[in-house]
Amino acid sequence: MAKKIKTFRPKPRVPKGLRDEMAADVIGQRKMLAAIAHVYELYGFDPLETSGLEYSDAMGKFLPDADRPNQGVFSFQDDDDQWLSLRYDLTAPLARFVAENYDALPKPFRRYQMGPVWRNEKPGPGRYRQFTQVDADTVGTPSMAADAEMCMLMCDAMEAIGIERGDYEVKVNNRKILDGVLERIGLNLEDPDNQVQRLTVLRAIDKLDRLGEEGVERLLGEGRKDESGDYTEGAKLSPEQINAVMSFVRAGNEARSAVCDQLAAIVGESEIGGEGVSELREIDTLLSAAGYGADQVVFDPGIVRGLEYYTGPVWEIDLTFETIGEDDTLARFGSVGSGGRYDGLVERFKGVRVPATGCSIGVSRLYAALKALGKTDESGARGPVVVLVMDASETAGYQTMVQELRKSGIRSELYLGGSGMKAQLKYADRRGASIVVIEGEDEREKGELTLKDLILGSEMSKDIEDNKAWREDQPAQVSVKRADLVSGVRSLLDRYKGNENL
RNA sequence: GCCGCCUUAGCUCACCCGGUUAGAGCGCUAGAUUGUGGAUCUAGAGGUACCCUGUUCAAGUCAGGGAGGCGGUACCA
Missing domain, CATH: 3.30.930.10 (Bira Bifunctional Protein; Domain 2)
Structure with a gap:
């Protein structure tokens, strides 16, 4: 007979008088x-x-x-x-x-x-x-x-x-x-x-x-x-x-x-x-x-x-x-x-x-x-550049991009979850990422990448009410050659230099 | 240590005098939208009502105890 075993579930809580720091x-x-x-x-x-x-x-x-x-x-x-x-x-x-x-x-x-x-x-x-x-x-x-x-x-x-x-x-x-x-x-x-x-x-x-x-x-x-x-x-x-x-x-x-x-x-x-x-x-x-x-x-x-x-x-x-x-x-x-x-x-x-x-x-x-x-300096708390995974079979290629960025000293990561594009962008947004790198089938055929500036996009969204326009405009995106990944990302990042808490 | 207030969904809070299946907003997940984070609409998931004991036909609700949080006071190496 299988007895119902009560599993002990500890309450997750930080001990009294202590705290976690984000x-x-x-x-x-x-x-x-x-x-x-x-x-x-x-x-x-x-x-x-x-x-x-x-x-x-x-x-x-x-x-x-x-x-x-x-x-x-x-x-x-x-x-x-x-x-x-x-x-x-x-x-x-x-x-x-x-x-x-x-x-x-x-x-x-x-x-x-x-x-x-x-x-x-x-x-x-x-x-x-x-x-x-x-x-x-x-x-x-x-x-x-x-x-x-x-x-x-x-x-x-x-x-x-x-x-x-x-x-x-x-x-x-x-x-x-x-x-x-x-x-x-x-x-x-x-x-x-x-x-x-x-x-x-x-x-x-x-x-x-x-x-x-x-x-x-x-x-x-x-x-x-x-x-x-x-x-x-x-x-x-x-x-x-x-x-x-x-x-x-x-x-x-x-x-x-x-x-x-x-x-x-x-x-x-x-x-x-x-x-x-x-x-x-x-x-x-x-x-x-x-x-x-x-x-x-x-x-x-x-x-x-x-x-x-x-x-x-x-x-x-x-x-x-x-x-x-x-x-x-x-x-x-x-x-x-x-x-x-x-x-x-x-x-x-x-x-x-x-x-x-x-x-x-x-x-x-x-x-x-x-x-x-207002004198704290939390820059660096900004999220990394996120490379989206548009096609799981191309993961190695995406990983390569991330490594190129990292070798150039740009904080970046590959999206490691399993969700679709919309969720990936949401993730990047939540992480405080300033830029996402998109390489889907269209881009790959042309040997290009799409770089999306999330900060600028978020600024632009304030004036757009209509979802169709918001999507079709594909706000704040640029195309660069695959070979120009690092320089393209860097020039976008440079916009926010010295203003990193934006 | 002493005194007061508080604890219900991830968050902020409702639930009248104890009475059926505990609700809302925000957030989250998904769809509307074949590859685009905002906005809008729709759907969904999410609860040991802090814990224990008692009173009661019946407790989230009342009583006692405990834990935790907040505030005051004491102490502060």
């Missing part, structure tokens, strides 16, 4: 990345590619975060029971790589790396569980010149991909200044009892651009309830402490050196704070000497960034232009990259303190912004 976006991003890589190499950074997986212990957190010890990482055990994790950024693998090859590497060591990273967390608007980062880091120097260079690098990268000056802004702060301010209000760095409160204060400051001064004040005090009803516990500072922090946050909006003066006054005689201010002054001097003005890099006390390991200057690159989204509201892209100085990273492995500084750019967000600006 040709146009793949090509557009590839070009954007190439432009960025070019800038990085100009600066002397060498490319490095590390593995996507690391031993979990090598990627552990660098400082304990009280809130969530080791969440957000995809991990599994291999057959030796070793724990492996997908990398969640490119900096931890760099630290491992440097520690592992420490003696063999030139120091300072400069590398850039681009590639996907994975985070096991809830996806949100514009946030995925796999995304691409581009990092550049200099390991092994305490010099502020390395930090200043990171700022320049990010500016140059923005301009290289077509984001104009004024549409981006690198915002710089220094963790030492933040420490100085906290010290002044009585939250000393050394005292472990202050840790949670210190983190809360820093997080509150970081939210200035989104919540405004009032929201930050609430978070510094009792706490804040948001629209969805969720309550965020505050730092429980006294009114005097809140005032001190707010006056710090309000500094800025002036020339870099003037911001430094303000900050110097706020940190007072705090030693760590003073150190932070003089580091900023040094960066200012270097940037100014290199011609990077206030329209590119500013000092902004509201920048905090991650709380785990930054030890000195920190920065963030923001896109400042506004776009009209699909729902007609103005939208800002905001931060597309960040970085800073992290002097403690390699120490986990080597026991010695190795000063390092770097930056990281988030590719998808940046690409979305480029798209909004």
Whole structure:
């Protein structure tokens, strides 16, 4: 008796928080990345590619975060029971790589790396569980010149991909200044009892651009309830402490050196704070000497960034232009990259303190912004020249044509399906092909080919309503001798040179 | 992590108070058109109503749970 066997049919679906990327976006991003890589190499950074997986212990957190010890990482055990994790950024693998090859590497060591990273967390608007980062880091120097260079690098990268000056802004702060301010209000760095409160204060400051001064004040005090009803516990500072922090946050909006003066006054005689201010002054001097003005890099006390390991200057690159989204509201892209100085990273492995500084750019967000600006280059996403199969017994001849085109560097393909001419043209249209090559019996007898310009034909169709006319006109077709296949196709293609997104 | 909204054809969405065979537009396939992508007309294919459990004579519709999507918030290395 044949039993009805239920065949298991998996639902085809991309896993949550992940997505597939189609040709146009793949090509557009590839070009954007190439432009960025070019800038990085100009600066002397060498490319490095590390593995996507690391031993979990090598990627552990660098400082304990009280809130969530080791969440957000995809991990599994291999057959030796070793724990492996997908990398969640490119900096931890760099630290491992440097520690592992420490003696063999030139120091300072400069590398850039681009590639996907994975985070096991809830996806949100514009946030995925796999995304691409581009990092550049200099390991092994305490010099502020390395930090200043990171700022320049990010500016140059923005301009290289077509984001104009004024549409981006690198915002710089220094963790030492933040420490100085906290010290002044009585939250000393050394005292472990202050840790949670210190983190809360820093997080509150970081939210200035989104919540405004009032929201930050609430978070510094009792706490804040948001629209969805969720309550965020505050730092429980006294009114005097809140005032001190707010006056710090309000500094800025002036020339870099003037911001430094303000900050110097706020940190007072705090030693760590003073150190932070003089580091900023040094960066200012270097940037100014290199011609990077206030329209590119500013000092902004509201920048905090991650709380785990930054030890000195920190920065963030923001896109400042506004776009009209699909729902007609103005939208800002905001931060597309960040970085800073992290002097403690390699120490986990080597026991010695190795000063390092770097930056990281988030590719998808940046690409979305480029798209909004209409600055993406998706040419090449255009389909190939398609050679139609009018007579299956002549396939070898058609194949020969395709090879001739390919040898001349023209992207082309033979129609490989089994349908009739109408369907083949539809296919070519769907593929975005600009030209089809037709050799039927009529042409073959005359030793000719018909080349059909699909782009021009599509333009012409706008003015033709009558199907008979549309067909009889055989719009946008030319005949060429069989021997002139390549030159004929090329001269048609040349029409669209430099206008490839038509 | 917390809060809210959502999930029906490839896509965008209907289906009233739970009641027969779940519909439309677009798209797709084909014909009108012997060898021409658009337009027009005609025909056709396409569904486990996200999954599980329950209530009911009866569930796409009601209840509970789960998954996924969207948005806010938290976190963001």
